[in-house]
Amino acid sequence: MSPSNAPSPPVPVPPPSMGRLAAASLVGTAIEFFDFFVYGTAAALVLGPLFFPTFSPLAGTLAAFGTFAVGFLSRPLGSILFGHVGDRYGRRPVLFASLLLTGCATVAVGCVPTYATLGIAAPVLLLVLRFLQGLGLGxxxxxxxxxxxEHAPAHRRALWSSFPQIGPAIGFLLANGVMLALSAGLSDAEFRSWGWRVPFWAAGLLAAAGLLLRSSLAETPQFEELSASGKRAGAPLAEVARDHWRLVLLTAGALAVGYAVFYTVSTWALAYGTERLGVSSTVMLTCVMAAVAVKGAATPFVAVLADRWGRRPLCLAGCAASALWMFPMVALLHTARPPLMFLGFLGALLAFITMFAVVxxxxxxxxxPRVRCTGAAVGYNLAGVLGGALTPLVATALSDGGSGPPWGVAAYLTVVALVSLGCFALLPETLPERSEETAPEPAAV
Structure with missing residues (x-):
């Protein structure tokens, strides 16, 4: 073959920009958490009387929070299912399948007739769809x-990885912003009749936009290296259970306080403020949303500190701050004064993000890398069961009765924070060396 007929060398494909990757991950998590959070807000405000009308107000709220908890119980199952896909077939397919499942389940929630129409089948359908929501989010x-x-340079990994952690704040603000606008613009009868369904229907459009954005994403270089070397895990869950079970339990226990604090503020406090303190849902949502907005804005700044000083010190600081702030937060909430409630929520969420911007x-x-998608996701979502699923139920039960502040809720959250502090103390530091170009080897635990 003459030189003139020789095939041209392949043109190298430039790596995707970190900004584009961060935007895609942020938008996806924002949409998924919009779907998840809009259910929590609806559970606090309307689902009890609509789907459990034969219960007392307290029992109806507990039942609504019970369906809310099911979403957390299914999240570890979702992390096992999609973690297997991610470790065996790539991170990219997970991004599509999980978003599609959660989006479809959320739209369906908005279409479920109430108890008055379907009877007992209505809450059963609600339960099934909430389970599917959690499966996708897991x-x-x-x-x-x-x-x-897995794309980020080692010395900026915490910063770039913090963008998916901003997504929950955006999803929460979108979900509650829509709920706030609807509850303020509609009569109570209209809101309970159809207004609460609108955010669930909107989830379909958001999911379609997210799928379009993710359609051109590249696979991560570390997974491509695993595929090329033939070192992918054959049974990721079995390998995690055999070799990393202690690490999974420690990370689940360590992160439980973050879930407990966040869902105390974003879910239980809404119900407590409206039902027990007589504060309007509009005021409660505004206070919580303002605190969540500050928390979201602070996320990348905390991550920068983690790239400078390490992951573990910030996590320990966040746990300690949570333990110290729970009693003041409950006292400030009980005043029913918006500026003081906002201050209580803000302190709690800043302690929360000191940990969760880093994780x-x-x-x-x-x-x-061969079991990373399964191991990290199972630990993260198991913490959701320990801290997120139980907290609204426990807090509602502990705050029943009495005219003073619900100190039992503060005591419960403080104990959770101390347990998480102990778990973080047993985990190693993983801050990479400045010269490192790839992910560090896992620390021995």
């Missing part, structure tokens, strides 16, 4: 954080 987090963590880099670094 897969989303692992895929989204690995998209950024998107920290958890993947703790696991070796």
């Amino acid at each position: 897969g989303e987090w692992g895929g989204a954080v690995l998209l950024t963590a 998107a880099a920290y958890l993947p670094e703790l696991y070796e």
Whole structure:
């Protein structure tokens, strides 16, 4: 073959920009958490009387929070299912399948007739769809954080990995902003009749936009290296259970306080403020949303500190701050004065984000690449069961009766924070060396 006929060398494909990858992961988690949070807000405001009308107000709220908890119980199952896909077939397929499942389930929630129409079938359908929501969200987090963590330079991994952690704040603000606008613009009868369904229907459009954005994403380089070397895990869950079970339990216990604090503020406090303190839902939502907005804005700044000083010190600081702030937060909430309630919520969420801005880099670094999608996601979502699923139920039960502040809620949250502090103390530091170009080897635990 003459030189003139020789095939041209392949043109190298430039790596995707970190900004584009971070945007795709942020938008995806924002949409998924919009779907998840809009259910929590509806559970606090309307689902009890609409789907459990034969219960007392307290029992109806507990039942609505019970269906809310089911979403957390299914999240570890989603992390197992999608973690297997992510470790065997790539991180990219997880991003599509999880978003599609959660979006479809959320739209369907908005179409379920109430108890008055379907009877007992209505709450059963609600339960099934909430289970599917959690299943999809259980897969989303692992895929989204690995998209950024496995592309990012080591010395900026916490910063770039923090963008998926901003997504929950945006999803929460979108979900509650729509709920706030509807509850303020509609009569109570209109809101309970059809207004609460609108955010669930909107989830379909958001999911379609997210799928379009993710359609051109590249697979992560670390997974491509695993595929090329033939070192992918054959049974990721079995390998995690055999070799990393202690690490999974420690990370689940460590992160439980973050879920407990966040869902105390975003879910239980809404119900307590409206039902027990007589504060309007509009005022409660505004206070919580303002605190969540500040928390979201602070996320990348905390992550920068984690790239400078390490992951573990910030996590320990966040746990300690949570333990110290729970009693003041409950006292400030009980005043029913908006500025003081906002202050209580803000302090709690800043303690929360001191930990959760870091964990998107920290958890993947703790696991070796071949089981990273499964291990990190199972630990993260198991913490949701321990801290997120139980907290609204426990807090509602502890706050029943009495005219003073619900100190039992503060005591419960303080104990959770101390347990998480102990778990973080047993985890190693994973801050990479400045010269490192790839993910660090997992620390021995």
